[in-house]
Amino acid sequence: xxxxxxxxxxxxxxxxxxxxxxxxxxxxxxxxxxxxxxxxxxxxxxxxxxxxxxxxxxxxxxxxxxxxxxxxxxxxxxxxxxxxxxxxxxxxxxxxxxxxxxxxxxxxxxxxxxxxxxxxxxxxxxxxxxxxxxxxxxxxxxxxxxxxxxxxxxxxxxxxxxxxxxxxxxxxxxxxxxxxxxxxxxxxxxxxxxxxxxxxxxxxxxxxxxxxxxxxxxxxxxxxxxxxxxxxxxxxxxxxxxxxxxxxxxx
Amino acid sequence: xxxxxxxxxxxxxxxxxxxxxxxxxxxxxxxxxxxxxxxxxxxxxxxxxxxxxxxxxxxxxxxxxxxxxxxxxxxxxxxxxxxxxxxxxxxxxxxxxxxxxxxxxxxxxxxxxxxxxxxxxxxxxxxxxxxxxxxxxxxxxxxxxxxxxxxxxxxxxxxxxxxxxxxxxxxxxxxxxxxxxxxxxxxxxxxxxxxxxxxxxxxxxxxxxxxxxxxxxxxxxxxxxxxxxxxxx
Numbered sequence: 001x002x003x004x005x006x007x008x009x010x011x012x013x014x015x016x017x018x019x020x021x022x023x024x025x026x027x028x029x030x031x032x033x034x035x036x037x038x039x040x041x042x043x044x045x046x047x048x049x050x051x052x053x054x055x056x057x058x059x060x061x062x063x064x065x066x067x068x069x070x071x072x073x074x075x076x077x078x079x080x081x082x083x084x085x086x087x088x089x090x091x092x093x094x095x096x097x098x099x100x101x102x103x104x105x106x107x108x109x110x111x112x113x114x115x116x117x118x119x120x121x122x123x124x125x126x127x128x129x130x131x132x133x134x135x136x137x138x139x140x141x142x143x144x145x146x147x148x149x150x151x152x153x154x155x156x157x158x159x160x161x162x163x164x165x166x167x168x169x170x171x172x173x174x175x176x177x178x179x180x181x182x183x184x185x186x187x188x189x190x191x192x193x194x195x196x197x198x199x200x201x202x203x204x205x206x207x208x209x210x211x212x213x214x215x216x217x218x219x220x221x222x223x224x225x226x227x228x229x230x231x232x233x234x235x236x237x238x239x240x241x242x243x244x245x246x247x248x249x250x251x
Numbered sequence: 252x253x254x255x256x257x258x259x260x261x262x263x264x265x266x267x268x269x270x271x272x273x274x275x276x277x278x279x280x281x282x283x284x285x286x287x288x289x290x291x292x293x294x295x296x297x298x299x300x301x302x303x304x305x306x307x308x309x310x311x312x313x314x315x316x317x318x319x320x321x322x323x324x325x326x327x328x329x330x331x332x333x334x335x336x337x338x339x340x341x342x343x344x345x346x347x348x349x350x351x352x353x354x355x356x357x358x359x360x361x362x363x364x365x366x367x368x369x370x371x372x373x374x375x376x377x378x379x380x381x382x383x384x385x386x387x388x389x390x391x392x393x394x395x396x397x398x399x400x401x402x403x404x405x406x407x408x409x410x411x412x413x414x415x416x417x418x419x420x421x422x423x424x425x426x427x428x429x430x431x432x433x434x435x436x437x438x439x440x441x442x443x444x445x446x447x448x449x450x451x452x453x454x455x456x457x458x459x460x461x462x463x464x465x466x467x468x469x470x471x472x473x474x475x476x477x478x479x480x481x482x483x484x
Contacts, residue, residue, distance in 0.1 A: 070336040074484045095338040106329040108261075110268040122257040123337045167333070 021084050023048045023175055023205035024069060029078030031064050031229075038064040040229040041078065046222075048174075051201045053220035054209040055247065061229040062209035063103060066177050069207070070100040083174060096125065099168030099204075103179040105161050107152035113163055114139075114148045120167040138166040142196070158189035165196070169204075176200060178208040182215055194219050217243045227251050255343050255350075262321075262351030271320065275313045276359045282309060287366050297374030302366060303384040303454045307447075310356070310388070310395055311424065315416035317355060318399025319409040321348045322477075326407040341481040345474055348400055356392045360385070380456035387453035390466035391446070395420060397473035404480045420446070 022045040031039040039061045046052045054062045067073040068080060071091050080087040082094045108116055114135060121131045139148050142162045147155060155163060161181065168176055181197065182190045197219050200206055210216050216223050217237065224234040225247055232250040240246055266272045283305060290301050325331035334344055370376040395416075402415040427445035430438040442448060449462040 067332075070332075072332055072336050072484060092338045092340070095336060098336070100332075100336045102329060102332045104329050106333055108265075108330055109328070110265055119257065119261055120333070120337070123254065123334075123339060125254075125338055 021048075022046055023083060024207065025079075025081045026065070027079045029065070029068065029075050029080050031061075031068060031073060032076040037229050039068070039075075042229075042231050043078075044224060044231055044234065046205060046207060048205055049202045050221040051197060051206040051208065051219060053216035053223045054207070054226055055211070055213065055216045055223055055243075056209075056226035057211055057251075059228075060226040062226055063179055064229070065226075066100070066179050066207065066209060069094075069175075070098055070177055071095045072100075096171070097174045098177060099171065099173035099175070100177045101161075101164045101168045101179060101181060103183060105164035107155075107160065107163060107167075109151070109153040112149055112151055113144060113155070113159075116152055116163065117148075117166055117170055121170045124171040126171055134170050134172075138169050141169065142166045157184045158186070158192075161185060161189070161193065162196075169200075173204065175205045175207070178206065180209055180211070182210065182212070190215070213243050213247060225250050254339055255347055258339070258343055258347030259350055262347050263354065266317075266351060266355050269320075271316060272355055275316050276355075276362075279306075279309055279313055279359050280362055283363055283366075291369075297370045297376040299366060299370065299376070299381055299384055300454055302363065303388060306360070306363065306388055307391060307450055307454075310392060311420045312417065314352075314356060314392065314395040315399050315402075315413040315420070317352050318396055318403055318416060319413040320403070321352065321400055322403040322481075323407050323409045323412045327409075335481070335484075341478045344481065345400065345478045349396055349474060352396045352400070353393060356396060357389065360388055360392070377456070380454065383456050383458050384454045386458065387450050387462075390453075390463060390470075391450055393470045394446075394466050394473070397470040397477070401473045401477045401480070404477045 024044070024046040026042050026044050029039060029042045030037065042061070042065060054065065056062055064073065068075050069082060069087065071087065071094060074088060083097050085094050085097075087094050108119070111119065117135045117138060118131050121134045122128070126134055139145055142165060144159070144162055144166060147159050147163075152160070152163060161184075165178070165181070168178075178197065182193050185193060194215065197206060197208065201221070208216075208219065220237060222234060222236045223240065223243065225232045227250070233246075235246065237243075283302060286305050287302055294301075322331065325334065335341070367376065367381055398419055399412075399416045402419065403409075403412040406412050406415070423444060423446040425445075427442045427448050430441040433441055443465070449465045452459060453462055
């Protein structure tokens, strides 16, 4: 099926009707900071609706790849498409269909949780009459009812992470990018976050990063292993009975 | 435009919930109040020229305190990542911060209108230089805020941003004083870059388009460079 054969009003609507086109596609994507090659010729396709995990040690290029997808960075070379849209040329359109949670889960400290979510909803272009409902939806979905009236600076790490995830979901994006979503959480919060991410699969394509093998193993449908800015391999979890051995053999 | 409004409201709210804006306003108005009373009682002349010059100097020292956090704080706390990954043009982010900071500065300036009212009540001031003086201050503030934003956009340290801003303002202030050391045509370039050289005539009531053009073009250049800096990824 080709795009031109689909009767739709926008390329994004057209893409939504087919699963042939990957949600994310990178071809030879590189990112260089001066003399440092943070990402070196990465090529990958991420399928619609799957939970894809990027596994690798710190500095392996996971965050750089996610920042490229989210539009925070621009690639030095290669082609990156999100929902069939060029991440550089159609950057604004790409950013509309992505929800992104950076590793540190940044929030505006002077705002209340509800204010912050409403601000992010407006920033992401939701019509004014839909903002309240969107905030209510994510507050229920992420169980933030107890803290919605609290300042974000008073939140525990777990609620902070949930609030950050809520802002990423506020515009109901097709793609969620979660950089180390379980970082700093206690065991109970890790389990809750894992269940939350699993519940998002299908409705959203989820790309998450982690340097913890067990997290990726339990959360993701497919996993890619990165080291020194290179993608060393990609496998489905079903084909990877022993992730640890595979990881060690590659790295 | 709605995005600009949303960002502007967020910036104003951030300013009002931070003690920095109130502190700057208090220091500014305290020093000016003292100077105004002293000048009025000593000279007994109904003009604000001295006050305008004082506001010029105080703005150079205090506007960097307002602008230093604009981008540096967002970069340090990583909230800039939220803004730049939202479907928002960099220009809107810059303009919102510029407009919000300028609004605060204008608010502080507006409080000094009480001096003009006092002069009007007890004397017969020449209103031409007063109107021109406020125009000069508005243009001066625009330049300071836009350069301050630029400096804040290139570092994540607020102190470095403030130091860079003050350094730049002082260099612009005294640009004409080094002109005699320079060969033509650099001497005239230095004279034309001078901040005080374009401010002084307006405060005395002589409004030239070249002076207005200097402030507006310098502000636009700084805003353009700030937007360009944000777009460098």
